Amino acid sequence: MKKWVFFIFSLLQIVWLAGCTEKSYEPIERDQEFIASFNIQEPSLDFIDEDGNTLATWVFDQAYSGAVLLGDDRILLYGHQIGAIDVYTISTGEKRYSKKVAIGTTNVYYDDSIQQFFIANSKNNTVTSFDQEGNALATQQIGNYPMSMTSYKDKLYIVNFKDTKLSVLNMKNLMIEQEWPIQKSSHGIAVLEETHELWIGGHGEGSSPNRTVKKYDLTTGKQHGEIEMPLMPVGLKKTNDTVFVVSHGHNILYAADFAGTIKWQQEVGANPFVVEQFKDYIVVAGYDDHTLHFIKDGQQDKTVDVGKGAFQLLVREEK
Template sequence: MKRRALFIFSLLQIVWLAGCTEKSFTPIEREKSFVASLNIQEPSLDFIDEKGEVMANWLFEKAYSGAVLIGADHVLLYGNQLSSIDLYDLTTGQKRFTKKVDIGTTNVCYSEATHQFFIANSKTNTVTSFDEEGNELASQQLGNYPMSMAATKDKLYVINYKDTKLSVLNMDDLAVEQEWPITKSSHGIAIIEETNELWIGGHGEGSKPNSTVKRYDLLSGEQLGVIEMPLMPIGLMKADDEILVVSHGRNELYVADFSGTVKWHLQVGANPFVVNKFKDLIVVAGYDDHTLYFIKDGKVQKAVDVGKGSFQLLVREE
């Protein structure tokens, strides 16, 4: 009887330990460059090299809606309906920590300069800062539905999506230094330090969809001009001496110089939300056709199938 009890106890210990073991994923070697597609219809990350070959596929059980690289070796995953964020080590494929947060995360922005990340929340209408270990540093109440964010030097720029203002925060303590008037439903942001400008795209509202990108003075918030773009330009990315803009209303990629002159454009993807630069290639993610398009010199060089609902692109170049 005693032996049987010991056997059952040992078996229960094994089951308990197995249940407590965190799932790990395929490690990504430190020296490997990649573009990673976060897919949100079936939550997953596809890691793809410069040849367009899939290096690894991480399948998740949580409904992640966003991801951001924290430095070169970690990826932070979050979800609008999740009450926690998870940080994974890319070189081991293992979870480093889980941090409890309020439900409503819309975006996370990482600052290389300060080694902090910032969480925007649409339920509490706040932005909260954390160090790389997940320790909370400061929090600030903002406008309605903070979402798009960009960081430069000691400033954090936050678009309040369901409001008519952009908030400029000091990254040290998140004090609000300025508020600029902007169009409601603005979305997508790019900072051009060379010209001291900030560009903003947007969906538009109701029966008035947006088809422009607006240019603002980075210091004063004065609107400097408007660039005609295709319907709903929401994905903006500064790459070298160009600004890349994708429109999910017209399935188009536009490439403009810093003066706002469109150099070329290309119809690509089905319902693209995001664009990025990887090596000498422009990468556009098609949300509805679950495909990444690798573009060079205005032409698609390769199309790579990824998981359903490609929504974000993470780039690491070594």
């Protein structure tokens, strides 16, 4: 009888320990530069180097819908239908911590200057600030379905996707400082310090898809004009002298100067949502072709196959 009890107890210990063991992933050295494709159809992360080689692939068993880098060696994973965020250390591949959050996370934005991240939530229409260890600092009620976010100096700019206003918040306390009128279903955002403007793209609604990127004054929110970039320009990336925009309705990558003049354009990818700069390349993620397209000097240089549904790009480079 004692032997049987001991066997059952030992078996329970093994089951308990197995359940408590966190899954870890292939680590990536801290000095390794990469561009990572977050893929949402079958949630995974592909880490790619400058030569197009896959450094590692992290495959998840959670229905994550997004990821963001927290500094140089942490990555935060979130899901719209998941009531928690998970933060992993890239150089070890191990989970650092998990924190409960409200269901409905649409986006997470990290500001390196203050080392805080911000979670937009579509269920309760809030944005919440956190320190790097996941401790909540402040929460603010804003417009309907907050999603795209960026920051400039001490301001946090949030596009409310299902609303007709953009919220401007003080990053330290999340107090609302301004609300600007914008087009409903706006998405994609970039700050142009050189022209003191905020550029915003969007999907449009129903039978009236959006065809333009709109330019707003960073201080007043007054619209300065718009740039024709059909169809549904939703991904924006500002570099030293160019703003790159992907329009997923026509699978087009546009390159515009800061005045809004289009310098060149080309068809790239299948249903692209995002564009990023990595080293000497402009990289576009094709959602439907599951491919990263590396553009150099206005021409496609190479392609890299990634997981299904490439939806976000995360870049780590030496500063």
